[in-house]
Amino acid sequence: MQQISSVNNKLIKELAKLNKKKYREDTGMYLIEGFHLFEEALKAHRNYQYLLGTDDALSKAESDYGVDLSGKRVILIKSAIARHLSSTKNTQAIFMVLKIAQPKNFTFNYGKWVLLDNLADPGNVGTIIRTADAAGFEGVILSPESVDLYNPKTQRAMQGSQFHIDLVVSDLNDAINQLQSYDIPVYASMLDQTAKELPDFAKVAQLGLVIGNEAHGVSEMIAKACDEKLYIPIKGQAESLNAAVAAGIMIYHFA
Amino acid sequence: MQQISSVNNKLIKELAKLNKKKYREDTGMYLIEGFHLFEEALKAHRNYQYLLGTDDALSKAESDYGVDLSGKRVILIKSAIARHLSSTKNTQAIFMVLKIAQPKNFTFNYGKWVLLDNLADPGNVGTIIRTADAAGFEGVILSPESVDLYNPKTQRAMQGSQFHIDLVVSDLNDAINQLQSYDIPVYASMLDQTAKELPDFAKVAQLGLVIGNEAHGVSEMIAKACDEKLYIPIKGQAESLNAAVAAGIMIYHFA
Numbered sequence: 001m002q003q004i005s006s007v008n009n010k011l012i013k014e015l016a017k018l019n020k021k022k023y024r025e026d027t028g029m030y031l032i033e034g035f036h037l038f039e040e041a042l043k044a045h046r047n048y049q050y051l052l053g054t055d056d057a058l059s060k061a062e063s064d065y066g067v068d069l070s071g072k073r074v075i076l077i078k079s080a081i082a083r084h085l086s087s088t089k090n091t092q093a094i095f096m097v098l099k100i101a102q103p104k105n106f107t108f109n110y111g112k113w114v115l116l117d118n119l120a121d122p123g124n125v126g127t128i129i130r131t132a133d134a135a136g137f138e139g140v141i142l143s144p145e146s147v148d149l150y151n152p153k154t155q156r157a158m159q160g161s162q163f164h165i166d167l168v169v170s171d172l173n174d175a176i177n178q179l180q181s182y183d184i185p186v187y188a189s190m191l192d193q194t195a196k197e198l199p200d201f202a203k204v205a206q207l208g209l210v211i212g213n214e215a216h217g218v219s220e221m222i223a224k225a226c227d228e229k230l231y232i233p234i235k236g237q238a239e240s241l242n243a244a245v246a247a248g249i250m251i252y253h254f255a
Numbered sequence: 256m257q258q259i260s261s262v263n264n265k266l267i268k269e270l271a272k273l274n275k276k277k278y279r280e281d282t283g284m285y286l287i288e289g290f291h292l293f294e295e296a297l298k299a300h301r302n303y304q305y306l307l308g309t310d311d312a313l314s315k316a317e318s319d320y321g322v323d324l325s326g327k328r329v330i331l332i333k334s335a336i337a338r339h340l341s342s343t344k345n346t347q348a349i350f351m352v353l354k355i356a357q358p359k360n361f362t363f364n365y366g367k368w369v370l371l372d373n374l375a376d377p378g379n380v381g382t383i384i385r386t387a388d389a390a391g392f393e394g395v396i397l398s399p400e401s402v403d404l405y406n407p408k409t410q411r412a413m414q415g416s417q418f419h420i421d422l423v424v425s426d427l428n429d430a431i432n433q434l435q436s437y438d439i440p441v442y443a444s445m446l447d448q449t450a451k452e453l454p455d456f457a458k459v460a461q462l463g464l465v466i467g468n469e470a471h472g473v474s475e476m477i478a479k480a481c482d483e484k485l486y487i488p489i490k491g492q493a494e495s496l497n498a499a500v501a502a503g504i505m506i507y508h509f510a
Contacts, residue, residue, distance in 0.1 A: 127497045136490030157497070164492035235391030235510055237419035242382045242412070245503035248496070252504045255490055 001058075001069050003076045007084045012077070015050070015097060016085055021148045028100050030150035031085065034092045039065065040160030041096055049097040052077050052085070057094040087152035100150060106168045108175050108208075109182040111138030112254060114247070115172055115210040117218050118145045124214065125149070126157025127244040128251075132165060135255035139166030141175045141208075172210070176225045179208045186210065188218045188226040189250055195229035198253055207254055214243045256313075256324050258331045262339045267332070270305070270352060271340055276403045283355050285405035286340065289347045294320065295415030296351055307332050307340070309348040316349060342407035355405060361423045363430050363463075364437040366393030369506060370427055370465040372473050373400045374498075379469065380404070381412025382499040383506075387420060390510035394421030396430045396463075427465070431480045434463045441465065443473045443481040444505055450484035453508055462509055469498045 004012055017023040018031040029049060032041060041048065042065055052075045053061060061067040067074075077085075082093035114132045119125050125147050129140050147154060149167055168175075176186050186208035187201070210226060212218035223229065232241060232249055241249070259267055272278040273286040284304060287296060296303065297320055307330045308316060316322040322329075332340075337348035369387045374380050380402050384395050402409060404422055423430075431441050441463035442456070465481060467473030478484065487496060487504055496504070 127500060130493050131496060131500055133491040134487075134489050134493035134496050159493065159495075161493055232389075232507065233510075234389045236388040238385050238389035238414065238416055240414075241386060241389050241503070242499065244497065245382060245386055245500055248500035248503055249507045252487065255488075 001074045001076055002072055004081065005078050007081050012081055012084065015052070015095075018097065019087055019152055021151065024100065024148070024150050029097055030100055031152075032096050032098060032155060033086060033088065033094070033152070035060070035094055037155065037160050038094050038096055040163045041098065042067070044163035046098055046163065048073065049099065050075055050095075052081075052095040052097075054079055054082050054093040057082075057092065061094060088156075103166060103168050106166065106170065108141070108178045108184075110184075111206055112136075113138055113141055113175075113179065113208045114251060115141045115175060115186070115208055116143060116146045117172055117210055117222050118143050118213040118216075119211065119243075120147055120214055121243070122147050122151040122153035123157045124244045126154040126159075128211065128247045129158050129161045129165070129167065131244070131248045131251050133161035135251045137165060137251065137255075139168060141172065142167065142169050143172045144169055172222050173225060176208060176210075176222070180227070184208060185227045186225070187228045187230050188212070188223050189231065189246065190218045190223060190229050191231040192229060195231045197233050198230050198250060199233070201228075201230055201253065203254060209250060209254065211243070211247045211250075256329045256331055257327055259336060260333050262336050266330075267336055267339065270307070270350075273352065274342055274407055276406065279355065279403070279405050284352055285355055286407075287351045287353060287410060288341060288343065288349070288407070290315070290349055292410065292415050293349050293351055295418045296353065297322070299418035301353055301418065303328065304352040304354065305330055305350075307336075307350040307352075309334055309337055312337075312347065312349040343411075358421060358423050361421065361425065363396070363433045363439075365439075366461055367391075367509060368393055368396055368430075368434065368463045369502070370396045370430060370441070370463055371398060371401045372427055372465055372477050373398050373468040373471075374466065375402055375469055376498070377402050377406045377408035378412045379499045379502075381409040381414075383466065383502045384413050384416045384420070384422065386499070386503045386506050388416035390506045392420060392506065392510075394423060396427065397422065397424050398427045399424055427477050428480055431463060431465075431477070435482070439463060440482045441480070442483045442485050443467070443478050444486065444501070445473045445478060445484050446486040447484060450486045452488050453485050453505060454488070456483075456485055456508065458509060464505060464509065466498070466502045466505075
């Protein structure tokens with residue numbers, strides 16, 4: 001075990017930068033925080049680059065989770081460092097640095113997928129991924145412009161679903177073409193003259209479900225590529241549904 | 256029209272306090288912000304106590320919404336005051352002070368209702384109310400311990416649904432007894448040995464749907480009073496769903 005007691009330590013300074021997208025991209029690493037994500041990472045047998053915790057937190061990691069605290073990758077930190085690394089108000093003072101696992105050359109030839117077309121809100125993206133996980137979907141495909149998966153807010157909303165299902169950043173047109181070439185229908189969530197109400201759609205064994213940007217919806221080119229358009233009927237006076245709630249209703253319709 | 260140019264003005268100081276629950280309770284008033292809520296309040300023909308805006312914002316209110324800017328209740332404010340009153344980063348600089356409309360002696364003898372048992376997160380409460388509105392429910396009944404309806408975060412998530420459906424703070428046991436006395440079944444969202452999966456529930460013309468606290472679920476006494484318990488089946492590895500998403504899936508199942 002290493003010990004670090006200053007927030008000015010070089011490694012701590014570098015790890016604190018992992019809360020920024022640019023630095024995550026440069027290093028291919030990200031930071032998770034709290035015992036829930038820590039436990040999920042252990043369950044998924046992920047190798048960590050570093051495990052950091054205060055005395056109390058590391059003791060808990062050893063006693064409750066059987067983590068071996070010997071070795072250089074385990075770092076005992078002071079509370080001040082935990083607060084420095086944390087993106088929450090009340091940190092549990094346990095952190096892991098993980099490699100970003102981005103599947104390459106993924107083939108979308110089976111199962112149920114959610115496709116996110118340029119989503120902007122980290123909470124929405126994380127919540128939709130969590131819902132796709134709960135519904136037993138294969139994974140989530142994110143357009144390159146969608147919000148970063150390893151944003152601390154996305155992480156908190158995802159609740160560890162990155163360890164359960166496939167998350168693939170891909171050109172959506174390519175993904176849609178591939179799904180369709182395997183006879184998997186792709187539906188876009190949007191309202192236009194050709195769109196049908198969600199309850200009219202039968203359950204299907206496999207599908208792609210495209211969710212559009214919170215403000216601008218599904219982009220035109222993507223909409224054209226889809227087999228059907230669907231929408232959730234609004235029966236009251238609300239203008240629309242919250243994006244993550246709407247996605248959840250659609251995902252569970254096809255679960 | 257009045258003009259106020261100092262954030263130290265007595266009225267402005269009082270209105271800024273409306274962002275706090277205690278002051279809303281003391282005065283029976285609350286503050287809404289932004290053109291969307293402003294428009295919803297106008298559509299609902301709500302009388303405002305005050306309408307405040309910067310020069311640009313009030314001009315837009317007059318030209319786009321036909322608001323009469325004469326009279327003492329309209330107040331022209333400086334941008335600095337708008338920022339002071341605002342609970343958002345980028346304020347649209349338009350505000351209304353409204354009376355809190357709490358229905359008294361409401362009789363729950365018809366329709367579909369969501370009952371919130373001690374919900375703690377303002378965003379969840381607002382989002383669930385918005386979903387109940389979209390699904391054509393009659394209204395939402397909140398236990399007295401639930402988060403305050405007029406919290407700025409609840410307001411933002413509600414998106415004006417307080418102008419569309421009935422929001423009633425009530426003892427939940429009383430409300431459940433009343434619904435049941437009119438042969439309206441009441442279901443609790445919870446997982447125990449007697450709970451059934453949501454897809455097994457038939458659509459019903461009228462119901463009460465109880466959603467429990469994010470951490471502790473539906474309280475024991477309330478659970479006992481309900482006719483059935485239901486849960487959303489988890490098919491993947493996620494431990495649970497986001498509270499507002501889960502409520503949305505259940506509400507739309509019965510919409």
